Amino acid sequence: MILHVDLDAFFVAVEQARDPALRGKPVIVGGDPDGRGVVATASYEARVYGIYSGMALGLARRLCPQAVFVRGDFHEYERVSQRFHRILRDYSPLVEPMGLDEAFLDLTGCEPIIQARCGLRPGAQPEEMARVAGEAIRRRVREELAVTASVGIAGGKSVAKVASDAAKPDGLLAVPAGSEAAFLAPRPVRHLPGVGPKAEAALARLGVRTLGQLAALPPSRLRALFGKWGPLLGERARGIDPTPVAWEREPAKSVSRxxxxxxxxxxxxxxxxxxxxxxxxxxAELRRLGRRARCVSLKLRYGDFTTISRSRTLGRPTCADEVLYRTAAGLLETALARDGRAVRLIGLGASQLVDDAVQLGLFDRRPLAAEALLRSIDRLREKYGYRCLQTGLTFFDPYVSSPDWEPYRRMGLSSQVGLGVGS
Ligand SMILES: [Mg+2]
Structure with a gap:
């Protein structure tokens, strides 16, 4: 019994929860429509105009001039996301986060938990238990986070994911055991997780457009097309997916902004x-993950799109803001001395992550005190929002007189939050 829980139009939903005047309107989170960013999330009212995630903001405005454009506040989205994942962990010990706004839960054998939490009747079948849990999660997400979630229920991960997509927005859809292939068959191949635009195009060249047609292809044909992944894809299209819900995904290998x-x-x-x-x-992200970085890197992109990356290895792994900042600022100074042209993009990364076991010099207790302060700041921000506290250096902004201090907002930065899982 696997649940896929996915928040609906997450970034937009958080903005609408904070500002009810945005409800029911075409809202686009991404940034200034005169700027150079892309749509991060569009509300369902905006999607009607053909606007989708990843579209250039300028094009989105031409398609829907009356849309409300919001810069986006990733710290707030991360905060809501953490509360979302905490709710999910109340229903199963097996939760696999798939990003800020979605996760798989394995509810197999969770009857006692669901009985205690939701008053499930004794002797209820697993499918009823999953429905009760799914509706309970949807209710708590709505009441506690003021956003909506859609839930898909199935015996495997990929069918559960297709089901939650089909249930959107604000719905729940269970696919009974044995009806997976029939449920998938009429849907376009792109609806199956793992089928991207390239695979879709390759299949279209064979005249294969639906999952039913994909399921009917012989494994040898699929192997010739996609290699080892081909026959597996055929199984997924028939609703067969034995991939377990993991305790945790591969730990992050880098954190960058x-x-x-x-x-x-x-x-x-x-x-x-x-x-x-x-x-x-x-x-803050390193501390949340319980990791420290050995390596700090700086990324700069100039106006002509030349991109450079510079990094420095630290003597002692760190999760301290000040060390990360000073290291990156040192790299910036060196880089600008070589090439002082104006900068289009700037980024800071932390890599070579190690477990968070503090190694201190024998008599040097200062780093501990500094980190205790940072953890207090983390807790305050988690409770009251990222902007409840600010530090002097980020406050500086010669261009905007607005009291809004966040660097993205002040300088028109369209931010990408990256949690690198690859190397
Ligand atoms: Mg979502």
Whole structure:
């Protein structure tokens, strides 16, 4: 009994929860429509106009001039996301997060938990238990986070995911055991997790457009097309997916933050303020993951799209904002001395992560005190929102007089939050 839980139009939903005036309107989170960013999330009202995630903001505005454009606040999205994943862990010990706004839960054998939490009647069949749990999760997400979730229920992960997509928005759909292949058959191949635009095009060349047609292809044909993955794809299209819900995905190998400026910046104080903001965000993420970084890197992209990356290995792994910032600022100084042109994009990364076991010099207790302070700040921000506290260096902004201090907002940075799982 596997549940796939997915929040509906997550970034937009968080904005609408904070500002009810945005409800029922075409809302696009991504940034300034005159800027160079892309749509991060569009509300369902905006999707009617053909707007989708990843579309250039300028095009989105031409398609829907009356849309409300919101810059986006990734710290708030991360905060809501953490509360979402905490709710899920109340229903099963086996939760596999798939990103900020979705996760798989394995409810097999969870009857006692669901009985205790939701008052499931004794002797209920697993399918009823999964429905009761799914509706309970949807209710708590709505009441506690003021956003909506859709739930798919099936015996395997990929069918559960297709079901939650089909249930959107704000719905629940269970696919009974034995009816998986029939449920999938009429749907386009793109609906199956793992089928991207390339595979879709390759299948279209064979005249294969639906999952039913894909399921009917012989494994040898699929192997010739997609290699080892081919026959597995055929099984997925028939609704067969024995992939277990993992305790945890592969641990992150790097944490990074980067953003593109609304216009190229050559003022080093602005560049430093951006790095400071990113150092705080990367530091908070490292502490949340219980990891420390051995390596800090700086990424710069100039106006002509030349991109450089510089890194430095630390003597002692860190999760401290100040160390991350000072290391990146040092790299910035060296890089600008070589090439002082205006910067289009700036990013800070932490890699070579190690477990969070503090190694201190025998008599040096200062790092511990500094980190205790950071963890207190993390807790306050988790409870009251990222902007309940600010540090002096990120406050600096010579261009905008607004009291809104966040580096992305102040400098028109369209931010990408990256949690690298690859090397
Ligand atoms: Mg979602």
């Amino acid at each position: 980067a953003g593109t400026y609304a216009r190229d910046i050559d003022d080093v104080s602005v560049l430093r303020a951006s790095l400071r903001g990113y150092a705080e965000s990367v530091g």
